[in-house]
Amino acid sequence: MTIDILPDTRESPAGNPDYRDSGLVFDTVFVIGSATASYQIEGAVTADGRGPSIWDTFSATPGAIVNGDTGEVADDHYNRLEDDLDLMAELGLEAYRFSIAWPRIQPLGSGAVNEAGLDFYGRLVDGLLDRGIRPIATLYHWDLPQALEDAGGWTNRETAYRFAEYTRIVATELGDRVQVWTTLNEPWCSAFLGYGSGAHAPGRTSGADALAAMHHLNLAHGLAVQVLREVVPNAEVSVTLNFHVIRGDDETSPQAIRRIDALANRSFTGPMLAGGYPADLIADTADVTDWSFVHAGDAAIIHQPLDFLGVNYYSTARVRMWNGTSPRENADGHKDVGGSPWPGSLDVEFLTQDGPFTAMGWNIAPDGLEELLVSLSSQFPELPLMITENGAAFDDEVVGGRVLDVERLDYLRRHFTAAHRAIGRGVDLRGYLVWSLLDNFEWGYGYSKRFGIVHVDYETQQRTVKDSGRWLSRLIRSHAIPE
Numbered sequence: 001m002t003i004d005i006l007p008d009t010r011e012s013p014a015g016n017p018d019y020r021d022s023g024l025v026f027d028t029v030f031v032i033g034s035a036t037a038s039y040q041i042e043g044a045v046t047a048d049g050r051g052p053s054i055w056d057t058f059s060a061t062p063g064a065i066v067n068g069d070t071g072e073v074a075d076d077h078y079n080r081l082e083d084d085l086d087l088m089a090e091l092g093l094e095a096y097r098f099s100i101a102w103p104r105i106q107p108l109g110s111g112a113v114n115e116a117g118l119d120f121y122g123r124l125v126d127g128l129l130d131r132g133i134r135p136i137a138t139l140y141h142w143d144l145p146q147a148l149e150d151a152g153g154w155t156n157r158e159t160a161y162r163f164a165e166y167t168r169i170v171a172t173e174l175g176d177r178v179q180v181w182t183t184l185n186e187p188w189c190s191a192f193l194g195y196g197s198g199a200h201a202p203g204r205t206s207g208a209d210a211l212a213a214m215h216h217l218n219l220a221h222g223l224a225v226q227v228l229r230e231v232v233p234n235a236e237v238s239v240t241l242n243f244h245v246i247r248g249d250d251e252t253s254p255q256a257i258r259r260i261d262a263l264a265n266r267s268f269t270g271p272m273l274a275g276g277y278p279a280d281l282i283a284d285t286a287d288v289t290d291w292s293f294v295h296a297g298d299a300a301i302i303h304q305p306l307d308f309l310g311v312n313y314y315s316t317a318r319v320r321m322w323n324g325t326s327p328r329e330n331a332d333g334h335k336d337v338g339g340s341p342w343p344g345s346l347d348v349e350f351l352t353q354d355g356p357f358t359a360m361g362w363n364i365a366p367d368g369l370e371e372l373l374v375s376l377s378s379q380f381p382e383l384p385l386m387i388t389e390n391g392a393a394f395d396d397e398v399v400g401g402r403v404l405d406v407e408r409l410d411y412l413r414r415h416f417t418a419a420h421r422a423i424g425r426g427v428d429l430r431g432y433l434v435w436s437l438l439d440n441f442e443w444g445y446g447y448s449k450r451f452g453i454v455h456v457d458y459e460t461q462q463r464t465v466k467d468s469g470r471w472l473s474r475l476i477r478s479h480a481i482p483e
């Protein structure tokens with residue numbers, strides 16, 4: 001079956017008329033596909049020997065997730081693998097970015113290997129290759145084995161070494177078939193939402209713990225890259241970061257921007273790509289931690305050559321220093337659960353931005369994507385980039401077998417245009433993976449936010465390709481932004 005676009009029967013939403021180009025052509029080597037993550041789609045959390053992860057524990061905690069949702073069933077992708085692979089082929093995906101659930105491979109996070117878990121990902125990879133879809137494997141998209149969290153989680157340096165062992169197991173098994181590897185997805189979220197604000201699993205709320213977790217994630221990345229180079233000689237190795245594109249508001253903004261850029265962006269690009277932590281980050285957080293978690297030799301381990309950098313982008317942030325008297329705005333785009341993901345910078349204020357907005361309340365700003373890509377390419381001129389996530393949540397409905405998600409289609413059109421403009425400005429951008437293939441478990445928001453280009457009815461598990469999915473399919477087949 002070939003999926004084609006149906007005509008729009010609704011008007012485009014109002015908004016910035018820019019970035020709505022059509023007909024722009026992408027090079028044939030530019031890879032266009034879609035992305036998911038294990039805990040968000042697989043379900044089957046106790047099947048075939050999988051151990052519990054921090055997200056199983058966290059989502060069972062009353063009040064942690066909207067509607068008390070959990071990943072127990074999710075999209076039941078684990079049991080519907082073949083159908084979902086067929087769906088990817090129907091859409092014409094050139095690449096599929098998925099993540100591997102560590103607790104399926106090592107139920108206790110160390111030691112014994114669960115062959116059934118390896119088999120599942122083997123079948124997934126074979127199924128992709130059979131259909132001509134390039135697998136892009138992420139080793140860690142947040143589902144830490146609970147047993148490791150019980151031993152301190154990412155605040156424990158040992159977790160980085162366990163991650164290297166797990167990487168070796170997976171790379172040894174799949175390295176003959178998977179060439180493109182990503183160590184970590186958005187380690188900022190793992191560290192600062194998981195251990196700082198408490199919005200994500202494991203739900204801890206300590207600035208010092210968040211910074212220790214950040215460092216051990218950096219260390220885990222470096223160790224994993226070394227393992228991948230050793231085990232998979234032709235591997236293309238990357239990491240995916242969620243860059244914060246930060247804008248200003250008044251004369252205090254330059255300081256606020258510098259602080260948030262240090263915590264959100266340079267905390268990872270510094271050690272991974274430039275060889276060390278920024279001095280201003282260490283100074284800004286001196287009252288929170290003494291940084292004794294950094295050991296001699298760590299910098300060299302973390303600073304590994306990469307083949308490309310994965311970029312996740314959704315929207316921008318606007319900041320200034322809080323004046324201490326007016327009500328403090330906290331619109332940083334992350335779920336507000338009381339704790340802060342900004343240790344040492346609690347006096348930075350995140351302002352509500354201009355719309356239009358997605359269902360997440362995130363402002364739609366394709367210019368931010370162009371700006372980010374151009375900026376990264378000038379900071380790291382030797383490093384190719386790939387958009388490993390971009391997409392939008394809207395309140396979709398199936399009407400007469402069809403999902404008219406004109407807002408998402410418009411969002412994607414504008415962000416593909418932004419990517420094309422960045423390429424035109426000399427950025428070495430290798431591909432674009434839309435988040436997400438399927439509606440899924442959106443972390444603290446549970447199933448209340450739909451990001452898919454394919455709708456999932458959670459009662460019946462029926463999949464319905466949305467208009468945005470049909471549009472993407474057309475884009476992939478022509479390699480040009482459709483009318």
Ligand code: FCB
Nearest residue numbers: 037185186242435442451
């Ligand atoms: C990113 C995550 C991804 C998804 C999108 C909306 O931060 O990597 O799993 O939740 O946001």
